[in-house]
Amino acid sequence: MTLVLDRISRVVGGETHLHELSLTLEPGSLNVLFGPTLAGKTSLMRLMAGLDRPSGGRVLWDGKDVTGVSVRRRQVAMVYQQFVNYPSFTVYDNIASPLKLAGLPKAEIDRKVREAAGIMHIDGLLKRLPAELSGGQQQRTAIGRALVKEAGLLLLDEPLVNLDYKLREELRSEMREIFKRHRSIVVYATTEPLEALMLGGTITVLHEGRVLQSGPTVQVYHNPSSLRVGQVFSDPPLNQVDGVVDGSGVLLADGIRVPAAGHLADLAHGRYRFGIRANHLSVFRAHDDDIPVPGTVELAEISGSETFIHVHGPGIAWVVQQDGVHTLRIGEPVTAYVNARRLFAFGADGGLVAAPPRPRLGMAAE
Amino acid sequence: MDKRPYDNKAWLLVLPVFLIVAISAIIPLMTVVNYSVQDVLGPFQRVFVGTEWFEQVLNDDRLHGAFLRQLIFSGCVLLIQIPLGIAVALTMPVKGWQSSLCLVLVALPLLIPWNVVGTIWQLYARPDIGLAGVAVNSLGIPYNYTSSAFDAWLTVLIMDVWHWTPLVILLCYAGLRSIPEAFYQAAKIDGASAWAVFRYIQLPKMRRVLTIAILLRFMDSFMIYTEPFVLTGGGPGNATTFLSQFLAQIAVGQFDLGPAAAFSLIYFLVILLLSWIFYTYITHTDREDAR
Numbered sequence: 001m002t003l004v005l006d007r008i009s010r011v012v013g014g015e016t017h018l019h020e021l022s023l024t025l026e027p028g029s030l031n032v033l034f035g036p037t038l039a040g041k042t043s044l045m046r047l048m049a050g051l052d053r054p055s056g057g058r059v060l061w062d063g064k065d066v067t068g069v070s071v072r073r074r075q076v077a078m079v080y081q082q083f084v085n086y087p088s089f090t091v092y093d094n095i096a097s098p099l100k101l102a103g104l105p106k107a108e109i110d111r112k113v114r115e116a117a118g119i120m121h122i123d124g125l126l127k128r129l130p131a132e133l134s135g136g137q138q139q140r141t142a143i144g145r146a147l148v149k150e151a152g153l154l155l156l157d158e159p160l161v162n163l164d165y166k167l168r169e170e171l172r173s174e175m176r177e178i179f180k181r182h183r184s185i186v187v188y189a190t191t192e193p194l195e196a197l198m199l200g201g202t203i204t205v206l207h208e209g210r211v212l213q214s215g216p217t218v219q220v221y222h223n224p225s226s227l228r229v230g231q232v233f234s235d236p237p238l239n240q241v242d243g244v245v246d247g248s249g250v251l252l253a254d255g256i257r258v259p260a261a262g263h264l265a266d267l268a269h270g271r272y273r274f275g276i277r278a279n280h281l282s283v284f285r286a287h288d289d290d291i292p293v294p295g296t297v298e299l300a301e302i303s304g305s306e307t308f309i310h311v312h313g314p315g316i317a318w319v320v321q322q323d324g325v326h327t328l329r330i331g332e333p334v335t336a337y338v339n340a341r342r343l344f345a346f347g348a349d350g351g352l353v354a355a356p357p358r359p360r361l362g363m364a365a366e
Numbered sequence: 367m368d369k370r371p372y373d374n375k376a377w378l379l380v381l382p383v384f385l386i387v388a389i390s391a392i393i394p395l396m397t398v399v400n401y402s403v404q405d406v407l408g409p410f411q412r413v414f415v416g417t418e419w420f421e422q423v424l425n426d427d428r429l430h431g432a433f434l435r436q437l438i439f440s441g442c443v444l445l446i447q448i449p450l451g452i453a454v455a456l457t458m459p460v461k462g463w464q465s466s467l468c469l470v471l472v473a474l475p476l477l478i479p480w481n482v483v484g485t486i487w488q489l490y491a492r493p494d495i496g497l498a499g500v501a502v503n504s505l506g507i508p509y510n511y512t513s514s515a516f517d518a519w520l521t522v523l524i525m526d527v528w529h530w531t532p533l534v535i536l537l538c539y540a541g542l543r544s545i546p547e548a549f550y551q552a553a554k555i556d557g558a559s560a561w562a563v564f565r566y567i568q569l570p571k572m573r574r575v576l577t578i579a580i581l582l583r584f585m586d587s588f589m590i591y592t593e594p595f596v597l598t599g600g601g602p603g604n605a606t607t608f609l610s611q612f613l614a615q616i617a618v619g620q621f622d623l624g625p626a627a628a629f630s631l632i633y634f635l636v637i638l639l640l641s642w643i644f645y646t647y648i649t650h651t652d653r654e655d656a657r
Contacts, residue, residue, distance in 0.1 A: 051551060072557040080548040088570040101557055 001027050001062050001075075001152035003048065003185055008057030010043050010209075017043040018209045020056065025185045027152070030201030032217055033189040036232055039206040041189040045155045048187060049076045061152070077146035078155040081162055083138035085130040091117070091141050092126040098149040116148040119178060136167040147178070156188045160195070172198055193235045197221060205229050222358050227350040230275050236308065238275040238344070239318040245269050250340070253315025258291050258340045263354045272353065273346045278321035280342040283309060283334055290337035293318075300328040311336045401627035419628035429629065431604060432612040436588060439523070439608060443587040446527055448580060451534025452572070456564070458539055469539070472532045480529075484596025487525040491597075511598060515605035518598045522606050525593055530586065534579045541575035542568060581644045588637065609633060 003025040010018040018040045025031050025048075033041040046052040047059065050071040059067045066074060077098070085094045095116055099109045117123040120140040130138050139159060146154055156175075160168045176199055179186045190196055196203055196217055203217040212232075213225040224230035230238040243252040245267045250258040252274060260267065285292070295313030302308075302325050309320040311334055320336050328334065345354040402420070405413045423429055454472070459465045478486070493499040493510045502509040511521040545567065553563045591610035594600060600607035600615070607615070613633060617626035 049555060051554065071555055076555055078552065078555050080546075080552065082546045082548045084546070084548045084552045086566045086570070088566060098556055 001185065002060075003153060004060040004063075005044075005048070006058040006060060008047055008054040008059065010040075010047060010052065011055040016209055018047070018054075021211045022057075023204065023211075023214070025153075025187065027185055028183050030179045030186045030188065030199060032196045032199055032201055032203040033187060033206060034191075034193075034196045034203050034233065035206035035212075036191055038208070040209040041206055042157055043209070044206070045078070045157055045187060045189060048153060049078060049155055050074045074153070075149075075151040076153045076155065077149040077151040078157065079139075079142050079146045079159045081158045083130070083135060083142055083162070085138060085141050085145070087130055090127050090129055091122060091133070091144075094130065094141050095144045095148050098145060102149075112148050116144040119147065120144040121174075136163055136171065139163060139171070143175070147182075150184070152184050154182065154184050154186045156186070158189050158191065161191075176200070193221075193233050196233070205233060207232060223352065223355045224344070225352050227273060227275065227346045227352075230344060230346075230352075234277055236278045236319045236321065238277060239281065239316075241274050241276075241316050241318075243272050243274045243345075245272060250274075250343075252293075252338075253313070255314075256291060256293055256338075258338070258343070259289070260340075262341055263357055264340060264343060264345060267345060267354060271348065273348075273350070275344040275346060276318075276338060276342050278308070278319045280339065281311075281318060281320040282337050283311075283320055283322055283326075285337050287339060289341075290339050293336045293338055295334055295336060297328045297330055297332045297334050299330065300326065302326075309334065309336075398627045398630050401623045402631055405624055415624070419624040420632070423625045423629045423632065426625075428604065428607075429612060432607050432609050435605075435607065436609045439590070440584055440587045442523055443526055443530070444580060444583055446523070447531045447534050447583055448576065450527065451531050451579065452538050452576075454531070454535045455538035455542055456568070458535070460543070469536070472535050474532075475529050476532050478529070480592040481596050483525065483529050484593040487521060487528075487593070488597045491521050513602055515602055518602060518606050522594050522597060525597065526587065526590070529593070530583060534583065537575045537579045538572055541572040545571045577644075577647065581641075584644070585637065585641065588640070 005021065005023040005025075007020050007022050008018070009016070009020045021044075023031075033044060035041055043052070047054050050059070050066065050069060053068060057067075058065055061074070085091075086097060089097065092113055095113045096109050099112060104112075113126075114123065117126055120143055122137055122140045122144060125133060125137060125141075130141065133141065139162075143156075143159065146156075159175075160171060163171065172195060179188075179199075179201075186201075188199055188201075190199075200217050202215060203220050204214040205212040205220065207228060212229045213220055220229070221233060224233055224238075227238070227240070241252050243250050243258075245251075245260060245264070246269055248257075249260040250264060250267075252258055258264075282290075293311075293313060293316060295311040295316065295318075298310040298312045298317075300307055300309045305323070305325065307322045307324065307326045307328075309322055309326070309328060311318050311320055313336075318336060342356050343354075344352065344356065347353045403414060403416060405415045405418075407413065458468050458472075475483070488496075490496045491499045491511055493503055493512075499509060499511075508514075509517050511517040549567050549571075550563065553567055558566070589610055590608055591614070594606045594608060595611060595614075598606045600611045613626060613629055616622045616629065
């Protein structure tokens with residue numbers, strides 16, 4: 001089943017939640033809806049599901065117009081941020097509920113429920129009530145219920161945000177495997193760049209109700225079409241610096257000379273906004289062609305086995321994502337090393353002009 | 367082993383609490399216990415009578431009648447007020463100024479003092495000058511709560527429903543508002559009917575507030591005194607004499623302090639027992655609804 005959103009929009013009480021957009025979702029595809037809160041991810045999902053009617057445009061299922069068709073008569077399953085299960089049903093009955101409504105024979109229901117429970121690793125909990133489960137188990141039940149329905153469209157609206165870090169990692173990698181085997185259209189909304197990258201598939205980057213960019217997730221990560229995509233699809237956000245390209249190369253901020261080599265060689269003379277990801281900066285020199293940028297430590301946050309060092313200098317305010325745990329005093333002088341091969345260049349309108357070449361095997365992985 | 371100096375001064379710090387509890391609870395209670403096992407003949411003449419008063423009260427037909435009436439009354443109150451409260455809460459608007467307005471209107475009866483409620487209904491339901499009383503009679507339905515036991519019951523019940531259903535409504539409304547929108551969406555996607563949404567989402571999610579509502583309404587109605595006292599004075603005959611009324615009759619009306627004290631203790635124990643049953647029920651369901 002193919003789902004086509006044809007120039008749909010959504011306006012609520014004079015406020016535009018979604019500007020006109022078109023999307024085609026193929027069966028068996030994994031589609032990531034990516035964007036910060038209020039980007040319109042949930043609004044878009046509600047339109048896909050048929051919970052809301054678009055203000056303009058059409059929704060087509062396999063070429064058939066279903067714009068006004070109620071959600072009850074569409075084949076949709078949805079998983080939410082909150083753990084939504086029937087409170088008085090056991091795990092078994094929760095998973096079985098869509099099948100019972102569909103009127104399937106008992107034996108088949110039993111087989112499907114046990115299969116879904118097996119996939120979600122909750123086969124030992126079938127007799128429990130939702131209130132007797134941990135958050136992760138509750139969400140597993142909810143996902144199991146969505147899977148068992150075998151709907152043509154499976155919507156997941158930030159299903160992992162309410163789980164703790166460890167459970168999130170675990171469930172995320174399991175889900176990626178489950179989606180691979182799924183024949184339906186899977187739509188997964190998330191605010192986290194890392195999550196989007198781990199899921200892969202295709203991505204639609206939304207911002208304030210507009211589609212900024214769509215395409216294969218990894219490709220969008222390496223070639224953000226605009227500065228804004230680069231910013232939202234990086235965590236921490238893409239570091240930025242103003243620069244000028246002239247005859248003698250690139251001049252960043254107040255006098256940092258960078259050679260205009262490689263992908264920067266073809267840039268026309270003029271002003272640009274350059275971007276570099278935090279994990280491509282370092283406070284240690286890694287390559288001979290790294291350029292030192294002097295600054296002071298504004299803040300140093302240790303997160304797991306990484307340290308996020310906020311470096312401020314004349315014309316720059318960057319975050320350096322440094323491997324390892326480092327203790328740095330605030331105000332301490334520090335040198336950040338930047339490599340020209342890693343710079344994104346954006347034009348005056350914010351559009352991408354030059355992107356760093358994709359890393360080959362053997363180079364530092366993303 | 368402990369070499370620290372032992373200091374009795376700590377008792378001084380606990381003393382105020384002891385005094386307060388003694389004056390406010392233990393001494394009054396012991397006075398009742400005293401009266402319940404003695405026959406007071408004069409200021410300094412009292413005879414220990416053992417369990418005589420208890421036996422007398424427990425074998426009193428008037429008590430049996432009052433107890434039965436009390437059970438029927440509390441049962442009726444729950445049967446009417448809980449479903450009605452849920453129904454009204456379900457139909458109340460959820461947002462905008464309408465919801466605030468509804469909440470204020472619904473809460474109004476709760477703000478009226480109990481004896482005023484009795485007075486309002488006494489006047490309102492009077493067959494000669496009361497708006498409701500005259501209206502019903504003019505429809506050709508004979509209605510007089512001072513002469514007909516059925517009418518008296520009906521009036522007391524309607525008055526209690528009017529006075530206390532708002533509490534159930536407010537509790538249910540709060541319970542309903544705590545259900546995330548996603549549950550309704552999920553039900554819609556599943557194709558669940560309105561009845562199924564109520565039965566499998568709203569009702570289970572309201573279970574805890576409903577338990578509290580049932581507990582409060584049961585205890586309160588079991589101890590009802592002021593409103594029927596003002597409205598019917600327990601009449602006609604003994605038709606609306608509930609337990610508290612009966613107690614007041616023996617204690618204040620007949621000044622039979624012994625039997626009254628014995629009955630007070632029984633009444634207290636009955637309420638304690640029922641509270642305990644409800645309490646264990648609530649904590650039990652709490653463990654089930656650990657979320």
